[in-house]
Amino acid sequence: MTRRGADAASKAPAPRKPAGRPRDARLQEHLGYVMKRVYSQIHSDAMRVLEPLGLRVSTYSALAVIADNPGLRQSQIAEELSIERSNAVLIIDALEEPGWITRNRVPTDRRSYALEATLAGRQVLERATEALKAHEARFFAGVEPAALDQFAETLQQIARSAEEGEENP
Amino acid sequence: MTRRGADAASKAPAPRKPAGRPRDARLQEHLGYVMKRVYSQIHSDAMRVLEPLGLRVSTYSALAVIADNPGLRQSQIAEELSIERSNAVLIIDALEEPGWITRNRVPTDRRSYALEATLAGRQVLERATEALKAHEARFFAGVEPAALDQFAETLQQIARSAEEGEENP
DNA sequence: TATAATTGTTATGACGCATATCAATCATGG
DNA sequence: CCATGATTGATATGCGTCATAACAATTATA
Numbered sequence: 001m002t003r004r005g006a007d008a009a010s011k012a013p014a015p016r017k018p019a020g021r022p023r024d025a026r027l028q029e030h031l032g033y034v035m036k037r038v039y040s041q042i043h044s045d046a047m048r049v050l051e052p053l054g055l056r057v058s059t060y061s062a063l064a065v066i067a068d069n070p071g072l073r074q075s076q077i078a079e080e081l082s083i084e085r086s087n088a089v090l091i092i093d094a095l096e097e098p099g100w101i102t103r104n105r106v107p108t109d110r111r112s113y114a115l116e117a118t119l120a121g122r123q124v125l126e127r128a129t130e131a132l133k134a135h136e137a138r139f140f141a142g143v144e145p146a147a148l149d150q151f152a153e154t155l156q157q158i159a160r161s162a163e164e165g166e167e168n169p
Numbered sequence: 170m171t172r173r174g175a176d177a178a179s180k181a182p183a184p185r186k187p188a189g190r191p192r193d194a195r196l197q198e199h200l201g202y203v204m205k206r207v208y209s210q211i212h213s214d215a216m217r218v219l220e221p222l223g224l225r226v227s228t229y230s231a232l233a234v235i236a237d238n239p240g241l242r243q244s245q246i247a248e249e250l251s252i253e254r255s256n257a258v259l260i261i262d263a264l265e266e267p268g269w270i271t272r273n274r275v276p277t278d279r280r281s282y283a284l285e286a287t288l289a290g291r292q293v294l295e296r297a298t299e300a301l302k303a304h305e306a307r308f309f310a311g312v313e314p315a316a317l318d319q320f321a322e323t324l325q326q327i328a329r330s331a332e333e334g335e336e337n338p
Numbered sequence: 339t340a341t342a343a344t345t346g347t348t349a350t351g352a353c354g355c356a357t358a359t360c361a362a363t364c365a366t367g368g
Numbered sequence: 369c370c371a372t373g374a375t376t377g378a379t380a381t382g383c384g385t386c387a388t389a390a391c392a393a394t395t396a397t398a
Contacts, residue, residue, distance in 0.1 A: 023245075043205070085346070112344090
């Protein structure tokens with residue numbers, strides 16, 4: 001028994017890529033769609049670059065914020081990276097286990113930890129940052145530097161505008 | 170027994186947001202990081218907009234490609250959206266179940282289905298496209314139109330450049 | 339002093355991605 | 369013509385990123 005529709009459809013071979021209108025033309029009109037495609041590529045490339053160092057995109061981000069701002073609390077890391085506190089716990093666990101950061105009790109507030117990067121953590125962070133920067137240089141190599149600068153500037157504006165929108169709904 | 174580091178850390182209150190260097194300054198230097206933040210916002214907004222229509226971002230994308238290109242096969246949908254065939258099966262299932270698309274057997278190739286959107290599918294697609302466009306208009310409202318046009322142009326260049334990189338590694 | 343809020347934790351599920359494997363079917367080459 | 373390779377769709381499963389819910393311990397507030 002066929003599970004799907006009865007034989008009824010096209011008798012022609014599968015439509016090939018036409019010379020005219022691309023198949024995702026409607027989607028290409030959404031800036032979000034194009035951004036998603038580009039970001040997906042960047043993300044999977046970044047995972048590949050970070051994997052030999054034992055890092056992922058999310059743990060790299062957290063390590064960067066911790067290393068550059070010693071003493072922050074977990075809830076502040078979560079806020080900075082726009083993630084839930086519960087997810088920050090797991091990410092920080094993944095940084096503590098290999099000895100890249102320490103959770104230090106705060107005498108004045110026994111609920112909290114002051115987070116710090118260790119020497120090993122700072123070292124792996126520097127290597128990861130260099131590796132990611134090299135990847136980005138390759139990834140964006142096909143784009144005019146002036147156009148890329150303008151792109152980055154507008155992206156920052158969009159990001160700021162979006163954050164303001166979040167705070168004043 | 171404390172599970173984490175012994176009491177040893179900061180005696181000061183949790184560091185507040187400084188007036189100077191932002192805490193994610195290192196991350197802000199990565200275009201990918203800023204794109205991820207913007208895209209995450211767009212994605213969660215889009216999910217919220219699509220949810221009342223019974224759609225998700227991924228099913229909306231597939232429905233758009235199917236509706237605009239009747240007769241495509243599942244593997245072509247997967248290729249067009251840069252997703253795995255196995256994941257395309259689940260997405261197409263989610264469109265077939267509410268009656269938005271049909272899987273039609275192909276007499277000349279009994280392995281394949283020719284996919285088509287139904288009237289209901291085309292109708293929900295139009296509503297979804299309108300809702301998403303309205304959201305995007307609001308989301309990008311704080312950015313100069315000329316700057317946004319330039320941004321979109323460069324984003325397309327980046328996307329093309331990245332795809333060429335995939336095909337010629 | 340009671341209550342509200344905060345911090346961190348654990349559990350869990352949704353979603354989007356990936357790989358592996360398989361059966362049925364079609365294409366290809368000898 | 370037949371064996372083999374390739375394709376199509378399906379199922380199972382795991383990983384990573386997201387979310388919510390609930391809770392205990394602790395601090396802040398009224």
